[in-house]
Every structure is written in C-alpha cells, then in structure tokens.
Amino acid sequence: MQRFEMFINGESCAPASGEWFDTENPFTDETWAQIAKGNATDVDLAVQSAHAAFSTGPWSQMSASQRGLLLHRVGDLIARDAKRLAELEVRDNGKLMAEMLGQCQYLPQWYYYFGGLADKIQGAVIPLDKKGYFNYTRNEPLGVVAAITPWNSPLLLATWKIAPALAAGCTVVIKPSEFTSASTIEFAKLFTEAGFPPGVVNVVTGFGADVGSPLVEHPLVKKITFTGADSTGRAINEAAARQFKHVSLELGGKSPNIVFEDADLEDAVNGAVSGIFAATGQTCIAGSRLLLQTSIYDTFVDKLVTLARTAKMGDPASMDTQVGPVTTRPQYQKVLSYIETATQEGATLLLGGKPGSAPECGNGWFVEPTIFGDVSNNMRIAQEEVFGPILSIIKFKDEDDAVALANDVRFGLGSGVWTKDIGRSIRVAERLQAGMVWVNSYRAVSYMSPFGGYKDSGLGRENSIDAIREYLQTKSVWINTGVKTANPFVMR
Numbered sequence: 001m002q003r004f005e006m007f008i009n010g011e012s013c014a015p016a017s018g019e020w021f022d023t024e025n026p027f028t029d030e031t032w033a034q035i036a037k038g039n040a041t042d043v044d045l046a047v048q049s050a051h052a053a054f055s056t057g058p059w060s061q062m063s064a065s066q067r068g069l070l071l072h073r074v075g076d077l078i079a080r081d082a083k084r085l086a087e088l089e090v091r092d093n094g095k096l097m098a099e100m101l102g103q104c105q106y107l108p109q110w111y112y113y114f115g116g117l118a119d120k121i122q123g124a125v126i127p128l129d130k131k132g133y134f135n136y137t138r139n140e141p142l143g144v145v146a147a148i149t150p151w152n153s154p155l156l157l158a159t160w161k162i163a164p165a166l167a168a169g170c171t172v173v174i175k176p177s178e179f180t181s182a183s184t185i186e187f188a189k190l191f192t193e194a195g196f197p198p199g200v201v202n203v204v205t206g207f208g209a210d211v212g213s214p215l216v217e218h219p220l221v222k223k224i225t226f227t228g229a230d231s232t233g234r235a236i237n238e239a240a241a242r243q244f245k246h247v248s249l250e251l252g253g254k255s256p257n258i259v260f261e262d263a264d265l266e267d268a269v270n271g272a273v274s275g276i277f278a279a280t281g282q283t284c285i286a287g288s289r290l291l292l293q294t295s296i297y298d299t300f301v302d303k304l305v306t307l308a309r310t311a312k313m314g315d316p317a318s319m320d321t322q323v324g325p326v327t328t329r330p331q332y333q334k335v336l337s338y339i340e341t342a343t344q345e346g347a348t349l350l351l352g353g354k355p356g357s358a359p360e361c362g363n364g365w366f367v368e369p370t371i372f373g374d375v376s377n378n379m380r381i382a383q384e385e386v387f388g389p390i391l392s393i394i395k396f397k398d399e400d401d402a403v404a405l406a407n408d409v410r411f412g413l414g415s416g417v418w419t420k421d422i423g424r425s426i427r428v429a430e431r432l433q434a435g436m437v438w439v440n441s442y443r444a445v446s447y448m449s450p451f452g453g454y455k456d457s458g459l460g461r462e463n464s465i466d467a468i469r470e471y472l473q474t475k476s477v478w479i480n481t482g483v484k485t486a487n488p489f490v491m492r
C-alpha cells in the first residue's frame with residue numbers, strides 16, 4: 001500500500017506518532033493509500049521550521065523580486081505536472097478528470113500573478129500635517145501562516161492561500177483535509193524543486209482535533225487562512241481571537257441563482273444546471289437555490305429537468321463523465337439525508353432523489369442529480385448548505401420579491417442574475433448581499449478577481465490584489481528631520 005509522509009522543512013517525514021490512516025477512492029470504495037497521522041509534535045516541528053525560515057533563513061533575506069521568481073518557477077513545475085496532479089486528485093477525491101485537467105493547467109496562473117505582484121507592493125510617503133517629520137509606511141509580512149483546507153478542491157484552495165502568502169513574504173504550514181491529503185503532499189514537493197528554501201512550505205496531515213487545533217493555537221502562527229464549514233470557521237475564529245491572530249475565512253453558501261422572465265432561457269437553463277451539478281454540487285458557490293419568476297416557472301422547469309436528466313454519471317477518470325461521486329462517505333450520507341428532509345418538508349421531487357444505481361456507478365458514492373420544486377424559502381433545504389447535487393426551486397413574483405428571497409439566508413457567497421435588462425442587472429447586483437454576483441453567467445472565477453463572502457460566508461478575500469493584503473501588516477515610520485526634542489518636564 002502506498003504511503004504519503006508529511007512534508008516538513010523541505011523533506012518528507014514520518015509521523016511522530018508512528019501512526020497512519022487510510023484514504024479511500026470514492027469511485028471504488030476502496031482504500032488506495034495511507035496518510036501520516038500527525039499530532040501536536042509534528043505541528044510544532046513544522047511551525048518551528050516555518051518560523052526559522054521566516055525569521056533567519058535565506059527566505060528572510062530574499063528580495064521581493066527573488067520571491068516572485070521562485071513563484072514563477074513553481075508555476076512552471078505545476079504546468080509540467082498538471083496531468084499527474086490531476087490524476088491524483090481524481091483518485092483521492094473523485095473529482096472529474098475533465099474538470100481537474102483544466103483546473104491544474106490553470107493553477108500556474110495564480111503563481112505567475114502573485115509572483116508578479118510580489119515586488120509591486122509599495123508603502124507610501126504620508127503628506128504629514130506636522131512639520132519636521134518624514135513619515136512613510138512599509139507593508140511587512142505577518143509571519144507563519146496556517147493554511148487549513150477542505151476536501152472539495154484541495155489544490156485550488158491551497159493555491160489561493162499559498163500564492164499570495166508567499167508573495168507577501170510569509171511562510172506556510174498547510175493542513176489539508178483528512179479525506180484528501182495526498183495531492184497536497186505531492187504538490188508541496190514542487191516548491192523544493194523550484195528552489196524554495198526549507199521550511200517555507202510545510203504540510204502536516206491528520207485530523208482537525210489532532211493537527212488543526214494545535215496549529216491554530218500555536219503561538220508562532222500569526223495568521224490562519226481557512227476554507228471549510230462555517231461551524232469549524234467559527235471555532236477557529238474564537239480560538240484565534242484569544243491570541244489576537246489574523247484570520248481569513250472562506251465558508252459555505254446557499255447561493256441564489258435568479259432567473260427573470262426576460263432572460264435568455266436556454267442560457268439560464270445551462271447556467272442553472274452547471275451552477276449546481278458541476279463538481280457534484282460540492283462547491284461553496286454552488287447555485288443551490290434557483291429562484292424562478294412565476295410566469296416562466298413551468299416552461300423553465302421542463303427544460304431544466306430535461307437537460308439535467310441527461311447528466312452522465314460514472315468513472316470520474318473518463319473524460320465524458322459529467323457527474324462524479326460524492327467525495328466522502330459521511331458527505332454521501334448527509335446528502336441523502338437532506339433528500340429525505342426535503343421530501344418530509346413537502347418539496348416536490350422533480351428529478352433524482354436516490355443513490356446512483358447505474359452500472360457505471362460501480363461501488364461509488366453517487367447521488368443522482370436531484371431537483372426539488374415548490375420549495376419555500378423557510379424550508380431547511382432552502383436555508384442549509386447541502387454541499388451535494390441537490391437543487392431547490394423557489395418561485396418569485398417580481399424584482400423586490402426576488403431580492404428579498406435571495407437575501408433571506410444567513411450566507412452571502414455567490415449569486416446569479418439572468419436578465420436581458422441591463423438596468424435591472426445593475427439594480428439587483430447592488431441589492432444582493434453576496435461577495436460575488438454573476439450576471440448572465442455563473443461560477444466564473446479568476447486569480448485577478450476578489451473572492452469571498454458576506455454575512456456567515458466568511459471574512460476577508462482571496463484572489464486579486466486584495467488577497468496579498470491579507471498577509472501583510474502596515475508599519476508607520478516617523479523620522480525627525482530637524483525638530484529639537486523638547487524637555488518633557490518643562491511646561492509650555
């Protein structure tokens with residue numbers, strides 16, 4: 001059985017506990033590898049090594065341009081290894097090869113973009129109100145960053161954290177999800193190959209309580225950047241507050257995809273289907289609430305169900321598979337339990353609703369693409385994040401009604417607006433309480449554009465220039481240019 005060790009101080013290393021845990025292939029339901037079971041001792045080793053790299057190692061002496069060059073080099077290595085990394089993710093995570101190849105080929109752009117940004121973060125000279133002083137600011141890296149990632153997109157989400165953190169001059173300890181650790185471990189080795197000094201990028205594998213908690217609590221960790229469930233994010237934020245640590249949180253969503261009667265219905269149907277069923281619904285920005293104007297409800301639902309019915313489930317490694325398995329067994333059970341809840345709540349099942357039973361699904365953890373109609377916004381299926389291939393359809397009367405329903409959830413991550421009326425698109429985009437609004441499109445993401453949530457969907461932003469600021473702190477330097485320092489004991 002293949003074993004994946006942790007990656008600390010530029011080297012693979014066995015866990016201090018001597019223990020390992022299994023990782024399963026969600027398509028075959030078989031254990032395919034073992035992962036090092038880390039604990040607080042491994043966390044301390046990784047954080048100490050990241051701290052040494054940050055404060056005294058060669059990394060701390062590098063210019064911002066040199067850091068940028070290293071980021072470019074690692075981008076090239078990721079491009080070289082895109083297929084190998086994609087295959088690993090497909091096996092460990094059940095993600096579609098068709099999606100992963102594209103994603104791994106796109107990942108280098110984050111390293112090129114933030115590599116380019118590294119030496120363009122400038123301070124300012126302040127036009128002070130006080131004569132006799134020269135005042136300027138510096139943007140300095142925070143220090144050791146703990147990057148904690150979920151199972152749904154390990155390499156992409158780690159990249160959203162690592163690239164800006166390294167560009168800022170920080171060092172990183174990554175804690176991948178216990179369900180999907182393998183790809184992150186292999187990924188980290190590329191940083192050493194690219195020439196990053198030991199300790200700049202480390203990976204500690206294991207469970208939330210054994211690794212995540214001690215990492216958050218470690219006094220040398222100055223910033224926590226987390227993507228995952230809102231309940232975990234809340235616990236991390238509380239723990240971090242006790243030591244005044246910086247925190248960014250990318251949490252869940254219950255994103256509305258709003259279709260007005262004047263929309264291009266063919267486009268909107270495609271956008272609604274890909275908005276929820278891409279990545280088997282396991283994305284934080286999944287358009288899991290479809291808001292339909294009453295006048296087009298029946299026509300739209302017909303077209304939607306007809307298209308969704310054609311989705312091809314099967315082996316995620318096949319390029320023509322469109323819906324893969326759910327990534328983890330607990331998540332598979334959770335998704336099925338939400339189907340039961342929605343049925344009990346009185347929603348009308350329009351499609352799916354069962355575990356995938358097609359022969360192509362084998363022993364995999366498949367759930368049929370499922371659509372519920374007649375959902376009211378106060379049902380659990382409309383308020384709670386399922387994180388699976390379940391779509392809830394809700395009717396609305398007019399623009400005000402649509403906005404009110406869209407905002408009536410505690411989350412605020414993504415949102416979609418389908419209309420040909422430009423004035424309406426601008427009005428609605430302004431009124432939606434969400435970090436991202438897509439008009440006549442859904443799910444577009446770029447390294448250049450800010451990504452993050454309103455309300456319970458999180459704190460801080462990833463991607464774009466905003467992201468690098470999450471890893472910097474400002475220092476204000478005052479220089480006396482000739483004012484005599486007065487005797488403080490002489491009253492004037």
Ligand code: NAD
Pocket residue numbers: 148149150151152153157175176177178206207208209211212213216227228229230232233235236249250251252253283284385387413453457458
């Ligand atoms: P999770 O919160 O259970 O786990 C995420 C990570 O946190 C894992 O690495 C886990 O081991 C670790 N962890 C668990 N307890 C911890 C603790 N006490 N201290 C520190 N670390 C701890 O989430 P998940 O089940 O892996 O991922 C699915 C969730 O992630 C969904 O709710 C989804 O909405 C959310 N998500 C959000 C985004 C986003 O960008 N907003 C992206 C992807 C996923």
